[in-house]
Amino acid sequence: MLDIRAIRDNPTAVQQSLQARGGDHWLLVDQVLACDERRRLAETAKQDLQAARKRISKDIGRLKGQGQDTSAIETEVRALNEQITTLDAAADAAAAEQTTLLLNLPNLPHPACPLGSDEAANPVVREWGTKPDLAAPKDHVELALQHRLIHWDDGIRIAGSGFVVYRGQGARLERALINFLLDSQASNGYEEVNVPLLVKRECMEGTGQLPKFEDDMYGTDAGEEGVNHLFLAPTAEVPVTNLYRDTILSEPELPVRMVAYTPCFRREAGSAGRDNKGIIRMHQFDKVELVQIVHPDHGAEVLEQLTGHAESVLQRLGLHYRVIELCTGDIGFSSAKTYDIEVWAPGHGKYLEVSSCSWFSDYQARRMKLRFKDAEGNNRFPHTLNGSGTALPRLYVALLEQCQQADGSIRIPPALVPYFGADVISS
């Protein structure tokens, strides 16, 4: 959520910043300002009348105590009440409309964010390692079938397309990777947390998935909208960041650093037929996620640090990858600045996104009323960040494809051997 005061103070700057994203979000700015104006006028008028009512009501109490007749001024208050009711309704309506508009406004891209309209404009920031020298690389589907690691037909039988079953060494490899990632990130200084996968609507609003992207989310339909309706978390970012929704941290509690493994659930509406080979785009997938809540002074540097943490696991596995920076037209709704980490998949001949590391400035904190009390005793909004550390399926793909050997076996990277219990997968 953007700061309404900041919008009031410099609407042109806000509009220009939003225009860099492309689309027509910026047109909402004038509507928000109009709502804000109406709201404040109504609230001010209402509060003046409420002050009068309060004063008179106290008089009534006092006069009645003295046994005097108060019927005349009671009538006066009744008239005040009618006006208050009207103004209150007007203020509430304007406030509700303003909130809706603000919830639909994305974050402002950070000035350092490269300008561009789409992913073609995303600069490569750095590369690590080199592409393995493979004569005729197989893709992960072929390798997984060959070693009976992943069963697509089982997934379809149980849940339909977009779901797979890992079996035997395939399941063991998935579990080994999860444990490896959790241990690695915990040693990078993150507290491991294990959270519910079903979350309330307000959590989804807090991190910015709702109200804009409801079509992409799975939800339970038990109960009417609002009370028992829960959403399946599309990323651990939602339950983990919202652990601190509506709280006031003390400054020494910062930074908060958490890591969580969770399955993630996404409808992937509208992406049928896209990246649908193998396990690259799934309705359910595993992910290890990093979340940080930090002092606003440190947001920028922590984004670099957190991205480094995400990269560290790829380095430990010896997988070639590159880091790209998303341009203004490609960053996510809530993000101010984002790095994507793409790991090399030789069987596909392309890089796959395994991590997206974002700095949300105070956008999410505002939405979820997450604050901290600074040294002067003022309540302020901290910055939130998160990044995958990493997503499992594409890491799995990259591992199979980069570590395949001429005889078709899969070499297990040394760092993973203690988790997997063997140094090779061969049929």
Next chain:
RNA sequence: GGAGGGGUGGUAGAGUGGUCGAUUGCGCCGGUCUUGAAAACCGGAGAGCCCGCAAGGGUUCCGUGGGUUCGAAUCCCACCCCCUCCGCCA
């Protein structure tokens, strides 16, 4: 699922129609005292919004939402949540 109890400020816990946004204990912050600390004493301290350059003023908030009333933490209704016991169950 059944029965009962309860949701008040960081916390514990008062408050059953009118100077109550709220007594008090603990905890916290500042000060006095002390070589320092503790103790004791004094003082401070909730959140949001509105008006204001500011100083400051106003208003709302006692689980949530309605209602009664000139006036609601206090009365009425609905809902949510928590606790205890019973039942069921991984």
